[in-house]
Amino acid sequence: MRLKNGVAFAGLTLLAFLFAGCQLFQDETEPTPPGQQPTSPAEVPAVPPEVAAAAHEWPMGNRDYSNTRATMDAQIDSTNVHELGMAWTMPLTAASDWGTAASTPLIANGIVYFQDLMTNVSALDLETGNIIWQQNYNRAALGPNGPAIGWGKVFIQDGINNFIALDIDNGEELWSTQLEPSTGTQQPYVYGGYVYTGTGAGKPVEGPEHSGGRQSYVGGTSGIVYGLDQETGGIIWNFQVVEEGFWGDPDTNGGGALWYPPGIDTDTGLTFWGTGNPAPFPGTVEQPNASSRPGPNLYSNTMLAIDGSTGELVWHNQVKSHDLFDLDFQGSPVLATALIDGQERDVVMGWGKLGIVYAFDRQTGEIVWQTPVGEHQNDELQEIPPGEEILVIPGVWGGVETPVALADSVLYVLTNNLGSPYTATGFDSENAAEAVTSSEGRTNLQDGEGVFVAIDINTGDILWERHFETPAFGGATVVNDLVFTATLGGTIHALSREDGSTVWSMQAPGGIIAWPAVAEDTIVWPAGLGREPTLFALRLGAEGDIVPPAAQAEPTEAP
Amino acid sequence: MSSWPVSRRLGIVLLVMLACSMLSGCVGEQPVQQRIEEGRTVFLSNCGRCHQMDGKGFEPIYPNLAGNPIVTLHDAAPAIEIVLNGSGGMPGFRDSLDPEELAQVISYIRNSWGNNASAVSSTETR
Numbered sequence: 001m002r003l004k005n006g007v008a009f010a011g012l013t014l015l016a017f018l019f020a021g022c023q024l025f026q027d028e029t030e031p032t033p034p035g036q037q038p039t040s041p042a043e044v045p046a047v048p049p050e051v052a053a054a055a056h057e058w059p060m061g062n063r064d065y066s067n068t069r070a071t072m073d074a075q076i077d078s079t080n081v082h083e084l085g086m087a088w089t090m091p092l093t094a095a096s097d098w099g100t101a102a103s104t105p106l107i108a109n110g111i112v113y114f115q116d117l118m119t120n121v122s123a124l125d126l127e128t129g130n131i132i133w134q135q136n137y138n139r140a141a142l143g144p145n146g147p148a149i150g151w152g153k154v155f156i157q158d159g160i161n162n163f164i165a166l167d168i169d170n171g172e173e174l175w176s177t178q179l180e181p182s183t184g185t186q187q188p189y190v191y192g193g194y195v196y197t198g199t200g201a202g203k204p205v206e207g208p209e210h211s212g213g214r215q216s217y218v219g220g221t222s223g224i225v226y227g228l229d230q231e232t233g234g235i236i237w238n239f240q241v242v243e244e245g246f247w248g249d250p251d252t253n254g255g256g257a258l259w260y261p262p263g264i265d266t267d268t269g270l271t272f273w274g275t276g277n278p279a280p281f282p283g284t285v286e287q288p289n290a291s292s293r294p295g296p297n298l299y300s301n302t303m304l305a306i307d308g309s310t311g312e313l314v315w316h317n318q319v320k321s322h323d324l325f326d327l328d329f330q331g332s333p334v335l336a337t338a339l340i341d342g343q344e345r346d347v348v349m350g351w352g353k354l355g356i357v358y359a360f361d362r363q364t365g366e367i368v369w370q371t372p373v374g375e376h377q378n379d380e381l382q383e384i385p386p387g388e389e390i391l392v393i394p395g396v397w398g399g400v401e402t403p404v405a406l407a408d409s410v411l412y413v414l415t416n417n418l419g420s421p422y423t424a425t426g427f428d429s430e431n432a433a434e435a436v437t438s439s440e441g442r443t444n445l446q447d448g449e450g451v452f453v454a455i456d457i458n459t460g461d462i463l464w465e466r467h468f469e470t471p472a473f474g475g476a477t478v479v480n481d482l483v484f485t486a487t488l489g490g491t492i493h494a495l496s497r498e499d500g501s502t503v504w505s506m507q508a509p510g511g512i513i514a515w516p517a518v519a520e521d522t523i524v525w526p527a528g529l530g531r532e533p534t535l536f537a538l539r540l541g542a543e544g545d546i547v548p549p550a551a552q553a554e555p556t557e558a559p
Numbered sequence: 560m561s562s563w564p565v566s567r568r569l570g571i572v573l574l575v576m577l578a579c580s581m582l583s584g585c586v587g588e589q590p591v592q593q594r595i596e597e598g599r600t601v602f603l604s605n606c607g608r609c610h611q612m613d614g615k616g617f618e619p620i621y622p623n624l625a626g627n628p629i630v631t632l633h634d635a636a637p638a639i640e641i642v643l644n645g646s647g648g649m650p651g652f653r654d655s656l657d658p659e660e661l662a663q664v665i666s667y668i669r670n671s672w673g674n675n676a677s678a679v680s681s682t683e684t685r
Contacts, residue, residue: 531647
């Protein structure tokens with residue numbers, strides 16, 4: 001399904017509009033939810049002083065409001081990457097469903113801010129790894145999570161349904177706001193006195209010690225986008241992703257989770273959000289093949305452009321209508337100016353588990369180009385024949401799961417050729433949560449392979465691909481002329497941005513489903529899986545030993 | 560309609576309960592084979608995505624359970640300890656599964672993919 005020429009691209013774009021259910025709308029107004037009075041936060045510098053002062057470091061989850069995950073300020077490049085050594089390590093002990101870490105740490109003003117998957121937050125000295133303060137909640141979170149900083153605070157979601165602000169100097173809790181329906185699955189962004197955060201679709205698990213965790217996709221739960229007052233935690237506005245009425249069956253349907261930070265256009269104040277899948281998927285015994293949720297299931301699998309001051313939905317474009325297979329469009333939107341047919345055009349790019357990267361016109365939401373990445377099989381089906389078991393690629397962990405990076409008009413994307421089996425009833429599941437685990441448990445990791453793709457954002461054309469022998473969830477992080485990624489087993493690759501060949505590699509202390517922060521001569525990366533999960537710092541000239549990888553995959557030819 | 564006195568009927572009920580208790584090893588405990596079979600469902604929902612349904616996991620991060628010496632030890636205590644309290648990047652399941660479910664899944668792990676070790680009871684997983 002890869003696009004190899006402009007004709008195919010144009011044809012597929014047209015087909016997508018006509019048949020695939022792409023729904024582009026300019027939204028006039030969105031009513032303010034009952035009980036919420038629009039207000040404004042107290043006036044503060046739009047870009048928090050801590051973030052502005054650390055612009056050369058890594059002060060936000062994806063480094064900046066455009067979500068580039070790229071630094072040209074660091075000292076590491078292809079000429080010296082071989083000089084990286086282990087500077088310090090911190091053992092990680094708090095494990096949840098997905099290990100101990102699934103986020104990007106921050107680096108600001110020489111301090112590392114890190115959140116583990118039990119909601120615990122640490123501030124560490126970048127130079128030594130010494131702990132400056134810790135705030136431990138021990139509330140299990142699904143992730144991806146992670147902190148934001150600004151205006152003297154560290155902002156986090158916990159693993160239940162709370163949003164919390166800590167004092168940046170000592171970690172003491174300043175305020176906590178209860179959100180709906182569940183938290184622990186998104187790294188917030190802050191701008192203009194607002195905290196922007198989104199929730200998951202699920203119900204917190206109640207336990208005697210309130211230890212966190214959740215049941216996924218409980219009927220009547222939707223991801224909700226929030227604009228909070230950074231000073232008080234007050235909810236200024238919110239936007240529920242799933243339409244009112246839950247597509248006709250609130251006892252069964254849910255979804256539209258928010259999984260990653262938004263993109264923020266600081267010129268217009270627009271915030272951009274990629275949304276998650278609808279549920280149940282594909283269905284249950286009582287309601288097979290998503291029969292509980294007829295129609296497109298707005299606003300699942302959609303790019304949302306939301307006014308950051310009011311919460312008004314300015315435009316939306318659903319890229320996967322009535323999704324049957326957990327094919328989220330969950331990624332952090334990436335903002336850039338592309339040269340489209342010789343004309344400069346502001347675009348916002350979206351990505352997700354559906355395994356297709358889209359560029360939209362930032363003002364109108366019109367699709368500028370779309371590029372499938374990795375293998376696709378049965379993912380366009382709208383019905384599974386009764387009694388049949390089919391393999392769908394991308395599967396529940398396939399497609400683009402983890403953050404992309406942008407530099408010099410090239411988008412770097414890590415996807416996975418990893419399928420999942422499905423039946424119309426979710427292997428005779430009784431509810432949406434059971435249907436999820438039914439497919440997850442049957443997904444064979446040994447069959448998967450990671451594929452790293454470079455895309456020209458002016459055309460949507462694929463420049464090169466690099467295949468790995470195993471699944472990979474290490475995202476993409478550009479550092480000068482290198483782009484870093486990691487396999488699930490914890491092999492870190494510094495790839496040449498020219499052709500995807502490995503310039504340098506190493507074996508991390510644990511498996512990786514998290515992403516690094518880079519500043520000056522140092523890379524801080526969580527490896528949260530396996531027997532010895534660790535947060536570690538690589539530094540040019542550091543004397544700690546680097547473990548070489550067991551084996552390296554050979555690069556493939558460019559398409 | 561029974562003509563037996565109440566005390567005699569009560570005695571018979573108690574005898575039956577005692578016999579059941581002796582046969583199963585514990586009042587209310589499932590037969591071993593049923594416990595193992597139901598453990599498969601618990602495994603699928605809670606363990607399969609990492610350790611995989613063939614038990615082979617994804618080394619080095621998700622250990623292979625098939626033939627794993629810790630899993631198949633005569634003494635089930637180390638396996639119970641790991642499942643209840645976690646290890647490394649693996650979470651503990653003490654809070655999310657009840658003692659019966661824990662006994663089912665540990666019994667399943669110890670008796671699948673060629674493993675052949677004793678089942679465990681819910682009294683061992685409390």
